Amino acid sequence: MPESTTSSHVFARLPPWAARLALLAIVLALILFVGVSLGMTEPVRRAGPSDLDTYERVVASLKAGQGYYPALHEALRAGDYGTTSPLNWRMPLFLTLIAAFPTLESAQLFLALVTVLAWLMGIAWAYRSGGTRRAMAVGLALALSLVSIAVYRAELSFELFAGTLTLISFAAYGLGWRWIGIAAAALALFTRELAVIYVAG
Numbered sequence: 598m599p600e601s602t603t604s605s606h607v608f609a610r611l612p613p614w615a616a617r618l619a620l621l622a623i624v625l626a627l628i629l630f631v632g633v634s635l636g637m638t639e640p641v642r643r644a645g646p647s648d649l650d651t652y653e654r655v656v657a658s659l660k661a662g663q664g665y666y667p668a669l670h671e672a673l674r675a676g677d678y679g680t681t682s683p684l685n686w687r688m689p690l691f692l693t694l695i696a697a698f699p700t701l702e703s704a705q706l707f708l709a710l711v712t713v714l715a716w717l718m719g720i721a722w723a724y725r726s727g728g729t730r731r732a733m734a735v736g737l738a739l740a741l742s743l744v745s746i747a748v749y750r751a752e753l754s755f756e757l758f759a760g761t762l763t764l765i766s767f768a769a770y771g772l773g774w775r776w777i778g779i780a781a782a783a784l785a786l787f788t789r790e791l792a793v794i795y796v797a798g
Contacts, residue, residue: 763795
């Protein structure tokens with residue numbers, strides 16, 4: 598796809614040295630953000646098990662043959678979570694999928710492959726809509742975001758998987774793959790109900 602000879606990019610209005618300096622500052626800031634993300638641990642919520650501890654317990658119960666909702670109810674009570682709040686009752690799709698893998702590491706590998714697929718689709722959409730420069734910029738930005746899948750126990754994060762599915766849906770629509778976009782959006786919604794913001798939009 599030919600690229601436009603005129604650029605409205607903000608860097609085009611800067612002297613070359615200033616544009617390079619600004620780009621370097623952005624890259625360094627993104628690298629710092631990624632470093633902090635990969636090195637961070639779970640925030641202290643309160644005394645007792647964390648959210649990821651609770652989800653890991655549910656996965657172990659599912660592997661042992663227990664039903665999802667009894668397992669979740671038991672884990673919520675063991676973690677001193679409230680069981681009357683609907684916000685604590687996550688939908689079964691995601692943890693049931695994770696429990697289907699022999700180990701959490703194999704589940705994380707699978708989710709990493711899905712993340713790579715989302716990244717490639719995002720780059721393809723950016724190239725089709727804006728050419729090589731946009732594809733490179735989008736690819737870098739997405740890579741620095743999606744690398745979070747490498748964080749310890751990231752395979753237990755509802756939000757990461759729902760976000761990845763949302764990206765797949767968005768890119769699929771942009772590439773003209775309507776039914777893939779619909780399917781990915783539905784999976785995102787059934788992974789984390791917060792995806793309704795994207796689906797409704």
